[in-house]
Amino acid sequence: MSLWEYANPVKFISTTDKVLPWIWVLAAGCLATGLIWGFFFTPDDFRMGSTVKIIYIHVPSALMAINAWLMMLVASLIWIVRRHHVSALAARAAAPVGAVMTVIALVTGAFWGQPMWGTWWEWDPRLTSFLILFLFYLGYIALWEAIENDDTAADLTSILCLVGSVFAILSRYAVNFWNQGLHQGATFSLDREENISDVFWYPAVISMLGFALLFVALVFLRTQTEIRARRTRALLAREGQA
Amino acid sequence: MRDLMLAFRAGGGFGLGLAFFLIVTVLVPFGVGPQTDLLSRIAPGILWIGALLACLLSLDRILALDWEDGSLDLLATAPLPMESIVTIKALAHWITTGLPLVLAAPVLGVLLNLPGPAYQWVLISLAVGTPALSVIGTFGAALTVGLKRGGLLMSLLVLPLYVPTLIFGAEVARRGADGLSVQTPLMLLAGISFGVIALLPFASAAVLKINLR
Numbered sequence: 236m237s238l239w240e241y242a243n244p245v246k247f248i249s250t251t252d253k254v255l256p257w258i259w260v261l262a263a264g265c266l267a268t269g270l271i272w273g274f275f276f277t278p279d280d281f282r283m284g285s286t287v288k289i290i291y292i293h294v295p296s297a298l299m300a301i302n303a304w305l306m307m308l309v310a311s312l313i314w315i316v317r318r319h320h321v322s323a324l325a326a327r328a329a330a331p332v333g334a335v336m337t338v339i340a341l342v343t344g345a346f347w348g349q350p351m352w353g354t355w356w357e358w359d360p361r362l363t364s365f366l367i368l369f370l371f372y373l374g375y376i377a378l379w380e381a382i383e384n385d386d387t388a389a390d391l392t393s394i395l396c397l398v399g400s401v402f403a404i405l406s407r408y409a410v411n412f413w414n415q416g417l418h419q420g421a422t423f424s425l426d427r428e429e430n431i432s433d434v435f436w437y438p439a440v441i442s443m444l445g446f447a448l449l450f451v452a453l454v455f456l457r458t459q460t461e462i463r464a465r466r467t468r469a470l471l472a473r474e475g476q477a
Numbered sequence: 478m479r480d481l482m483l484a485f486r487a488g489g490g491f492g493l494g495l496a497f498f499l500i501v502t503v504l505v506p507f508g509v510g511p512q513t514d515l516l517s518r519i520a521p522g523i524l525w526i527g528a529l530l531a532c533l534l535s536l537d538r539i540l541a542l543d544w545e546d547g548s549l550d551l552l553a554t555a556p557l558p559m560e561s562i563v564t565i566k567a568l569a570h571w572i573t574t575g576l577p578l579v580l581a582a583p584v585l586g587v588l589l590n591l592p593g594p595a596y597q598w599v600l601i602s603l604a605v606g607t608p609a610l611s612v613i614g615t616f617g618a619a620l621t622v623g624l625k626r627g628g629l630l631m632s633l634l635v636l637p638l639y640v641p642t643l644i645f646g647a648e649v650a651r652r653g654a655d656g657l658s659v660q661t662p663l664m665l666l667a668g669i670s671f672g673v674i675a676l677l678p679f680a681s682a683a684v685l686k687i688n689l690r
Binding site: 367370371373374377378381382387390391394395397398399402405406409410412413 | 616620621623624626627630633634636637638640641644645648661662665669677680683684687688690
């Protein structure tokens with residue numbers, strides 16, 4: 236029994252089929268608990284008022300936006316090294332989900348920033364690097380869409396993912412440098428253990444867990460879809476020959 | 478082989494990047510108004526962005542022509558490793574596009590009322606940064622070489638990769654204009670350039686091999 240067994244598409248589909256409903260239920264449960272608890276049963280922050288409650292969407296989505304890219308990086312590496320098709324398809328499946336998470340993080344951040352900082356957008360290092368991350372997602376998805384041959388597309392996108400990761404990290408630090416060098420950053424440090432009391436902490440963690448499970452469920456589902464779509468195409472091609 | 482490619486390139490599009498650079502710099506005052514103090518403040522950034530766009534515009538020439546007439550396949554079967562072919566391609570691109578841009582930047586700086594001390598730093602930062610633009614661009618060109626409508630996609634892929642180079646390059650020019658110390662961003666910019674030149678050809682070569690398969 237090893238992890239690589241799931242590189243077999245049949246095995247992958249049968250296992251995820253069994254697990255998927257549970258993950259959906261768990262994700263929905265966690266999200267519902269976390270969000271409802273967060274929205275209705277936590278006190279307002281004494282400085283930020285009720286706007287603090289957007290944190291239960293903002294922080295988990297931002298977390299998953301980065302983790303989705305990490306997952307794509309790992310999947311790309313697996314594809315390059317061991318050439319398991321499921322891995323390449325999982326990376327492909329994760330990209331739009333990650334892009335949407337990035338958008339959610341940016342938009343909720345804007346909604347939060349408007350009353351708090353008095354502006355929808357600030358060229359703060361964090362905001363800027365998230366925007367750049369979003370651009371990377373767009374490029375990655377566009378490259379997948381543009382290339383017809385599946386294996387070529389998988390190869391090229393996985394290398395793009397590797398190179399892009401290096402440049403994303405570079406950008407993160409470059410942006411940090413750029414803004415501090417110019418004007419004071421709109422500092423927004425949220426050091427959890429110190430700044431946030433348990434009242435906010437527990438629903439936030441549950442909500443993060445919910446977002447993570449939702450991501451896993453979506454990636455499983457989309458990977459299954461990709462596998463089945465590819466199988467259908469292969470069948471159709473065989474029909475055409477015969 | 479290097480000379481061959483340079484001659485090959487000198488035929489078409491040599492001045493095109495330069496002309497584009499000129500147009501961008503001329504258009505900016507129309508867009509933001511002719512106030513000289515405003516222009517001189519944004520001049521270093523404009524020069525950098527203009528150079529970057531001019532560089533981007535000429536990227537698809539790096540490999541597309543060779544791809545179309547099949548000489549890329551010939552080069553691939555040549556005894557030279559793909560990595561060095563890619564590096565030489567990037568070098569050729571830099572000599573035909575990057576270097577003229579570097580040299581033209583101070584002239585265009587006059588149009589934008591670039592402050593006095595900034596001239597040398599714009600020149601230096603572009604000289605250090607444009608090789609990185611060429612090498613990164615070659616990677617983008619290698620990624621999209623087989624595609625019919627690769628140009629737009631390549632811009633989408635390459636521009637985010639240009640972010641760190643642009644940030645440090647423009648920072649050098651801006652600090653130079655303000656008379657501040659430029660050492661840190663200049664060293665970081667040089668670090669990016671050298672790192673990219675050393676490592677990215679491997680990725681470009683791998684990508685090109687996949688595309689030629």
